[in-house]
Amino acid sequence: MKRWRRWLDLVPYLGLVVAILLGSWSFMRSEHYREETDILLMQSYEVQWRGSQIRERLANIVGLLRLSMATGEREPQLAQEVGLLQFNMVALRNLQYIDHFLDPQDFARLDRSIQTIRTRILPNLGSPANDQETLSLLTGIQQDMFQVSGTTGSHSRTLNETALIAENALRNIAIFVLALAAVIVVGVIIHQQSLMVRRKDQQIRSFASLFAHMTRSRVAALSLFISSLRDGEAPDPEMVAAATRAAKELDTINDGLLKIAYSAKPSRNVALQSILDALSQDHDGRIRFDVPEEARAALVASPQFHLILDELIRNAEQAVAAAGKPDPQVVLRARLTRRFPFGRRLVLEVIDNGVGMAPAVRAKAAEPFFSMRAGSHVGLGLTGCAEMVKALGGRFRIDSAEGRGTSVRILYPLRRKATGTGRASA
Numbered sequence: 515m516k517r518w519r520r521w522l523d524l525v526p527y528l529g530l531v532v533a534i535l536l537g538s539w540s541f542m543r544s545e546h547y548r549e550e551t552d553i554l555l556m557q558s559y560e561v562q563w564r565g566s567q568i569r570e571r572l573a574n575i576v577g578l579l580r581l582s583m584a585t586g587e588r589e590p591q592l593a594q595e596v597g598l599l600q601f602n603m604v605a606l607r608n609l610q611y612i613d614h615f616l617d618p619q620d621f622a623r624l625d626r627s628i629q630t631i632r633t634r635i636l637p638n639l640g641s642p643a644n645d646q647e648t649l650s651l652l653t654g655i656q657q658d659m660f661q662v663s664g665t666t667g668s669h670s671r672t673l674n675e676t677a678l679i680a681e682n683a684l685r686n687i688a689i690f691v692l693a694l695a696a697v698i699v700v701g702v703i704i705h706q707q708s709l710m711v712r713r714k715d716q717q718i719r720s721f722a723s724l725f726a727h728m729t730r731s732r733v734a735a736l737s738l739f740i741s742s743l744r745d746g747e748a749p750d751p752e753m754v755a756a757a758t759r760a761a762k763e764l765d766t767i768n769d770g771l772l773k774i775a776y777s778a779k780p781s782r783n784v785a786l787q788s789i790l791d792a793l794s795q796d797h798d799g800r801i802r803f804d805v806p807e808e809a810r811a812a813l814v815a816s817p818q819f820h821l822i823l824d825e826l827i828r829n830a831e832q833a834v835a836a837a838g839k840p841d842p843q844v845v846l847r848a849r850l851t852r853r854f855p856f857g858r859r860l861v862l863e864v865i866d867n868g869v870g871m872a873p874a875v876r877a878k879a880a881e882p883f884f885s886m887r888a889g890s891h892v893g894l895g896l897t898g899c900a901e902m903v904k905a906l907g908g909r910f911r912i913d914s915a916e917g918r919g920t921s922v923r924i925l926y927p928l929r930r931k932a933t934g935t936g937r938a939s940a
Contacts, residue, residue: 534695557609557611557614557615558615560609561606561609561612561615562663564602564605564606564609565606565659565662565663566663567598567602568599568602568603568606568659568663569656569659569660569663571595571596571598571599571602572599572652572655572656572659574591574595575592575595575596575599575652576649576652576653576656578591578592578595579592579645579648579649579652580649582642582645583642583645583646583649586642588642592639593639596631596635596636596639599631600628600631600632600636603624603627603628603631604628606624607621607624607625607628616662620661620662623658623659623661623662624658624662626658627655627658627659630651630654630655631655634647634648634651635648635651635652638651729764732760732761732763732764733760733764735756735757735759735760736757736760736761736764738753738756739753739754739756739757739760783813783814783815783816784813784814784816785810785811785812785813785814786805786809786810786811786812786813786814786819786848786860787810787811788816789814789816789819789820789823790803790805790810790846792820793820793823793824793827793846796824797827797831800831800844801827801844801845801846802843802844802845802846803845803846803847804845804846804847804848805846805847805848805849806848806849806850808850809848809849809850809860810848812848812850812860812928813928813929814860814926815906818902818906821902822899822902822903822924823846823862823864825895825896825898825899826864826899826922827844827846827864829896829920829922830844830864830865830866830868830920830922831844831866832868833866833868833869833870833919833920834866834867834868835868836868836869837867837868837869837917839867839868841867842866842867842868843865843866843867844864844865844866845863845864845865845866846862846863846864846865847862847863847864847865848860848861848862848863849861850928857927857928858927858928859925859926859927859928860924860925860926860928861923861924861925861926862923862924862926863921863922863923863924864921864922865919865920865921866919866920866921867918867919868919868920869916869917870914870915870916870917870918870919870920871912871914871915871916871920872916876912876914896912896922899922903924903926906926907926907927908924908925908926908927909924909925910922910923910924911923911924911925
């Protein structure tokens with residue numbers, strides 16, 4: 515369930531990434547279609563310009579030919595105009611993109627007109643007697659070119675409108691995706707606020723559970739002492755001593771919990787090295803440290819980590835003493851690992867070769883109000899350690915086998931720049 519919740523927490527961010535990628539793709543495609551539209555506009559302009567040149571040359575040739583027929587004198591510009599007409603027709607036919615604007619029937623008309631000019635009109639210009647036939651041929655070419663021009667114009671408008679529609683469609687998609695991205699950003703912000711509220715609620719519940727776990731036995735001792743009091747009778751010295759001890763322990767617990775409560779942000783981060791030094795002194799060098807330099811420099815919340823590691827080491831020492839093995843071992847191991855999707859995390863592990871836990875005990879070890887030992891030790895217990903690690907945003911794991919020992923692992927996400935300057939080994 516927790517794993518699914520972590521993946522669900524990533525969904526808004528994945529949606530935002532997808533929306534940004536889609537928006538970028540839409541903008542790039544829209545730019546591509548805009549460029550294609552500009553190219554089509556230039557191509558359409560050249561095709562229509564060639565068509566207008568052909569129609570203008572045809573009109574000039576027909577006018578000059580009629581004037582020659584009326585005056586009986588051959589106009590010197592006639593041959594030049596026919597040459598220009600043929601040149602423009604061939605240029606139109608040889609355009610690389612002309613097949614986007616003409617149908618097969620139009621190609622046939624254009625080829626037939628070019629062939630007519632080359633084989634019949636140009637030879638007829640030298641003989642005024644053939645002017646009537648030439649005029650008739652030119653009339654036929656005019657009709658063919660009128661149809662060709664109509665087709666090119668229609669195709670030009672269709673292609674341009676299609677390109678504009680595609681460009682506008684992609685632009686609308688880009689706007690929609692950007693709007694979706696804005697909605698997802700708002701959703702991410704709301705999600706982050708919800709996570710903060712949930713984390714704060716988790717911290718409050720963890721703190722309440724921790725307080726109840728650490729005070730219940732002392733409160734019970736005080737209640738027992740009060741219930742044993744009788745009017746006119748001196749209290750039992752052992753009960754007085756127990757009550758006094760419970761009161762002192764409650765005072766110590768309150769002092770420690772107040773430190774935790776006021777440093778929950780955590781406002782004071784120290785290098786792990788300083789905590790290792792303090793633990794080494796507290797436990798008279800009975801711990802073996804397996805911590806590389808980069809892990810010693812990691813910044814962690816204090817005094818939370820001091821309390822957590824101290825409790826885990828005390829539990830390990832008690833388990834080793836109860837096992838009575840000739841080679842007792844308590845090892846504190848740490849390393850830095852990469853954390854998906856980015857960042858790093860500190861993995862802390864307290865390992866012992868003590869009595870270990872049975873499966874049923876291990877399953878309940880981190881449950882609220884479960885305890886494996888009694889006595890005057892004022893500590894967090896595994897429950898308190900697990901709750902405090904959760905409140906710090908980390909994860910707490912227990913691996914134990916009866917007769918083989920216990921390993922308690924803490925996975926703590928490091929903030930950016932969560933490194934300091936470590937000293938020599940503890």
